[in-house]
Amino acid sequence: MxxxxxxxxxxxxxxxxxxxxxxxxxxxxxxxxxxxxxxxxxxxxxxxxxxxxxxxxxxxxxxxxxxxxxxxxxxxxxxxxxxxxxxxxxxxxxxxxxxxxxxxxxxxxxxxxxxxxxxxxxxxxxxxxxxxxxxxxxxxxxxxxPEPSRYQARISPDTASTAGFDWHQVWSGTEHIVAFTDSEAALSEAPLETLAPPLRHDNAFAPEGTNVNLAAVLNEHTVRMRTYEKGVEAETAACGTGVLAVVAIALKQEQITPPATIHTPGGTFQSGPAADGAPPALWYLDxxxxxxxxxxxxxxx
CATH class of the missing domain: 3.10.310.10 (Diaminopimelate Epimerase; Chain A, domain 1)
Incomplete structure (x- = not known):
């Protein structure tokens, strides 16, 4: 042919x-x-x-x-x-x-x-x-x-004891877990490339697996984050659904106040609940x- x-x-x-x-x-x-x-x-x-x-x-x-x-x-x-x-x-x-x-x-x-x-x-x-x-x-x-859903705080995957973080789960169009570091420096230094694969394949997230995010809250409106994406099987420069997941969990924990600006290695996003008026959906991602x-x-x- x-x-x-x-x-x-x-x-x-x-x-x-x-x-x-x-x-x-x-x-x-x-x-x-x-x-x-x-x-x-x-x-x-x-x-x-x-x-x-x-x-x-x-x-x-x-x-x-x-x-x-x-x-x-x-x-x-x-x-x-x-x-x-x-x-x-x-x-x-x-x-x-x-x-x-x-x-x-x-x-x-x-x-x-x-x-x-x-x-x-x-x-x-x-x-x-x-x-x-x-x-x-x-x-x-x-x-x-839509507003991220299926939130679960402090989940207990089999690999959590070796990860050293409190992991939280949310659905933002696909599967994500999120943990927060103590500082921006700790976020930069975290070995995501070795930390994420066992979590991504953990039995707690079978059969779909999960994306793995680390984030640091810089101030009440600003977060920096990194994402290991399933399917790519590597850290990526940015992940839109990961941004939504991080913002959703940070809001749940009252760590930030919308509107939120999220910095990723590849670029900057704004996200959060929609403002007043009649928007087409409950949240937005710019x-x-x-x-x-x-x-x-x-x-x-």
Whole structure:
């Protein structure tokens, strides 16, 4: 069978980087997207990325979804997002990926144009989300999200005794655990690359596993954090759902007051409960979403 020439867009959100494919035209199956991710995401043998984002046509015409405010009607979704980690595993949600794919979709003409931004509603395996994409390419994209849930304080995974931290669990579109260090210096010095893998695979989080976050509260409005991402199996420059998890737990523990600014190695985010008015969802996540370049690759099944 001859090679298929696949056009793709490389995007990044706070250095969390992605290969973006418009699957309305290529019709890759999930299995093919998983193969594509394993083949193209390696840094020295492929394009290099933390995962693959695929824009699918919407599969639903219903006007309500899990990630929307149940009190307000919502439009039919503009597209469906599928996300595959670099190791080929499917993920329910990716906050940075969602913002990047929303900008990609807006650039492709999807969504509802407003005065100075485009609003998009889209489906994910974690529910339905809304994003506001500014007309200015450098401006941060706002992702409206449900309030993080399934909070559990001071969980007791098998590896906790060797970790030396109090771990807290929360769902922010995918699985996360969070611990806080005593200082910014302690956060920088923590051996996350050796600390995280046993926790990521701990039986307490089977079968999905969990992402692992360390954070330091700098003041009542500011947090610095690091994330080890499952599926990438390494520390990444940023993680959008990890930002949501850290803010949610810091608020639960009354360590911060919204609005919150979160610094990651790759960039800065703002997040927290929505302000007054009638927003599309209960929380928001603001952060960068940028097109890096476009290219083509030959695909052989």
């Amino acid at each position: 001859p090679d298929l020439i696949v056009s793709f867009t490389k995007m990044e959100g706070a250095e969390n980087d992605f290969i973006v494919v418009d699957n309305r035209f290529f019709h890759f199956t999930d299995a093919e997207l998983q193969t594509l991710a394993r083949r193209w995401c390696p840094r020295r043998r492929g394009v290099g990325a933390d995962g693959v984002l695929a824009l699918h046509p919407s599969t639903s015409n219903s006007a309500q979804g899990d990630a929307e405010d149940p009190a307000s009607p919502t439009p039919s979704p503009d597209f469906r997002m599928r996300y595959v980690n670099a190791d080929g595993s499917m993920a329910t949600m990716c906050g940075n990926g969602a913002r990047c794919l929303a900008r990609f979709a807006a650039d492709a003409g999807l969504g509802s144009p407003q005065q100075d931004y485009t609003r998009l509603t889209f489906e994910t395996d974690a529910g339905r989300y809304t994003a506001d994409v500014p007309d200015t390419p450098e401006a941060p994209v706002r992702l409206w999200v 952060g960068p979403a940028r097109t890096v370049y476009q290219g083509t690759l030959a695909w052989t099944p």
